Amino acid sequence: MTETMGASVQTNGGVAVITGAASGIGTGLARKALALGMKLVIADVRAEPLEAFAATLDGEVLAVPTDVRDLTSVEALAEAAYDRFGQVDMLFNNAGIMATGFSWEIEPELWNRAMSVNVDGVQNGIRAFVPRLLAAERPAQIINTASVGGFLPAPLMAPYSVSKAAVVALTESLHYELQMIGAPVRVSLLSPGPVKSGIFDDPFGPNVSPAAAAFVDTMRSMLNANGLTPDEFAELVYEGLAEGRYWLFPQPETIDAPFQHRVASMMDRVNPQLIDFSEL
Numbered sequence: 521m522t523e524t525m526g527a528s529v530q531t532n533g534g535v536a537v538i539t540g541a542a543s544g545i546g547t548g549l550a551r552k553a554l555a556l557g558m559k560l561v562i563a564d565v566r567a568e569p570l571e572a573f574a575a576t577l578d579g580e581v582l583a584v585p586t587d588v589r590d591l592t593s594v595e596a597l598a599e600a601a602y603d604r605f606g607q608v609d610m611l612f613n614n615a616g617i618m619a620t621g622f623s624w625e626i627e628p629e630l631w632n633r634a635m636s637v638n639v640d641g642v643q644n645g646i647r648a649f650v651p652r653l654l655a656a657e658r659p660a661q662i663i664n665t666a667s668v669g670g671f672l673p674a675p676l677m678a679p680y681s682v683s684k685a686a687v688v689a690l691t692e693s694l695h696y697e698l699q700m701i702g703a704p705v706r707v708s709l710l711s712p713g714p715v716k717s718g719i720f721d722d723p724f725g726p727n728v729s730p731a732a733a734a735f736v737d738t739m740r741s742m743l744n745a746n747g748l749t750p751d752e753f754a755e756l757v758y759e760g761l762a763e764g765r766y767w768l769f770p771q772p773e774t775i776d777a778p779f780q781h782r783v784a785s786m787m788d789r790v791n792p793q794l795i796d797f798s799e800l
């Protein structure tokens with residue numbers, strides 16, 4: 521039986537903040553939040569698509585152009601959310617980017633960008649929002665988005681695997697810390713499998729190797745063939761949240777067997793072997 525965390529936070533009438541909301545998974549999370557009766561603060565580094573997406577939504581929506589790499593920008597997002605709505609019930613640290621290539625070829629700029637968006641972005645969300653959530657002394661939920669890649673390091677996406685493994689660790693530390701102080705703020709680690717989105721639109725630095733280009737073609741085809749839509753995915757996420765789950769693995773078929781295999785290889789001291797990620 522899966523252990524859960526008890527009561528979930530207010531959805532109807534509550535407020536959700538979603539970073540990286542102009543595309544892909546964030547759009548599904550946003551539409552589902554509105555469908556549940558939530559008010560919405562959506563944030564993205566790309567202001568125009570963010571405004572365009574906001575214009576498609578029906579409900580109380582505040583769009584705040586935000587660069588999650590920049591703590592000042594995320595602080596401004598938190599200010600804007602509390603100024604407008606006076607409370608935050610759910611924070612989705614969702615913004616993230618892909619970075620591909622052989623690890624010895626990836627340009628430092630691309631490597632740093634992946635770390636900065638995927639890890640600093642989540643940390644900035646924690647730093648800007650947790651003190652405010654604690655001060656409110658009411659239930660709230662933080663959902664940090666990692667990836668199956670955070671549990672299963674893959675070839676040709678080292679910055680992504682490294683950054684998402686960091687999100688797995690950071691989120692669990694945060695979870696324990698909030699338990700230590702008896703806070704009513706709960707944490708969940710969201711680990712998507714394939715979801716149709718823009719994540720593979722531009723995962724390269726200026727020098728794209730043929731191997732990285734072929735890998736991205738495979739991953740794009742895999743997302744198009746097997747990926748859930750953002751709306752299908754969001755349904756599963758909010759189901760898990762309603763059940764009070766820390767571990768949100770909406771597509772268990774993409775992680776359970778390979779993760780068990782990986783843990784067994786460690787426990788049995790068997791060397792890891794390259795597997796075909798296009799079949800995940």
Ligand SMILES: NC(=O)c1ccc[n+]([C@@H]2O[C@H](COP(=O)([O-])OP(=O)(O)OC[C@H]3O[C@@H](n4cnc5c(N)ncnc54)[C@H](O)[C@@H]3O)[C@@H](O)[C@H]2O)c1
Binds near residue numbers: 540541545564589713
């Ligand atoms: N789609 C998948 O199959 C999949 C699988 C595992 C994990 N994820 C994770 O899900 C999350 C959402 O990704 P997606 O697939 O919807 O991709 P996406 O590219 O469609 O959406 C990501 C959004 O984040 C925004 N963003 C990028 N840098 C930003 C920054 N510095 N500040 C604010 N916003 C920024 C982008 O502009 C974009 O709108 C990411 O963390 C990603 O790593 C996705």
